[in-house]
Amino acid sequence: MTKEELVDCLGTIAQSGTSKFLKALKENKDLGADNGLIGQFGVGFYSAFLVAEKVVVSTKSPKSEKQYVWEAVADSSSYVIREETDPEKLLNRGTQITLYLRSDDKYEFSDPIRIQNLVKNYSQFVSFPIYTWQEKSRTVEVEEEEKPKEGEEEKPEGEKKKKTTKTEKYWDWELANEAKPIWMRNPKDVEKGEYNEFYKKTFNEFLDPLGYTHFTTEGEVEFRSVLYIPGMGPLNNEDVMNPKTKNIRLYVKRVFISDDFDGELFPRYLSFVKGVVDSDDLPLNVSREILQES
Structure with a gap:
């Protein structure tokens, strides 16, 4: 600038x-x-x-x-x-x-893993790459130091030494937002396996969903969405009609905003539905009633 x-x-x-x-x-x-x-x-x-x-x-x-x-x-x-x-x-x-x-935040927000997790949670779907400085490990091959046994002569210089491997630590930049926003693509171009893989990665599930729907809504509020019916029901009765489940993730321009809607986006009997909602022009102070009605 x-x-x-x-x-x-x-x-x-x-x-x-x-x-x-x-x-x-x-x-x-x-x-x-x-x-x-x-x-x-x-x-x-x-x-x-x-x-x-x-x-x-x-x-x-x-x-x-x-x-x-x-x-x-x-x-x-x-x-x-x-x-x-x-x-x-x-x-x-x-x-x-x-x-x-700040002194009370420097340990938390200077931790590389903490920074990477924040990026993955809030910005994993933005279009530009975000790299974080991370400690990594790699296996390298080194020459093994051999000390001559008692009574043996030292090996002449130039003779090949035995090699072994060891693990060493190093630091490097790592891409933190590899995931692509599947909802931005045309539904006709997305394979079923891609929908299933996105569902399992986003919601930490191991079973494929029973079904899904991918749609775009236009009107007072325009947004794209992918919704899933989980492959397994809630593990306990309290989760069956729990309005506080964090199953719907709201994004604005691919940036995560919230997943805490206290049952206001879906009626209680649909609280098991999981999915993402993304809007390019959604003001943060828009009423939840408008979004729900859309």
Whole structure:
């Protein structure tokens, strides 16, 4: 971003640069609209301060030769924008965001597994790749150190030594959102096995569903959905008509929003149904009655 864009987009609460960009795309039909872009509420960036005491944004726009740094702390009502002069911190192009975690959150949200699980839960279906820094292990082949036994001569240099294997730890980037949103595809192009596999992975089931339906609804609220009838009934009687089951996952632009609807999306006798509902234009304050009626 340029310095002006930093002031306009990050210096003003509820000023969504993404929503402006999407509006411009829709007005210019020759360019089309990228529905993969997320951001219509203008406050998403500021959620970083829920876990960070300081946020630093380093950014270099292709429209400018200078790189700028936007910096703010959680307890302040102001921010600072400066030009980056450290040659080791210069970017070729793009944006780097650094969160300085609060003392009470730094252990939880710096844990690689915790970060990966958050990505998988909330953003596993977004269209752009998200990588997390993870510890991995691999098996490598090494030469075995052989000490000569008493009375034996050492083996001459150059003679091949016996080899063995050992496991070593290393760190690398790992793609955290490999899953694809099956509901975005044309139902005619999706095989039954793909529906079953998606169901089992999404809801941690081991049996194929008894049935499913894949549909799109248009009207006051437009959304896509895939609903399943589980292959096995509830294990106890309390779950048969339990309105608080978390069987329906609501997404907005492939980002997970909630699965806690307290029985308001389905009548109690359908609380066993599992599935996903995804909308591109669903405001977060839309009434659940509107969604249910749709």
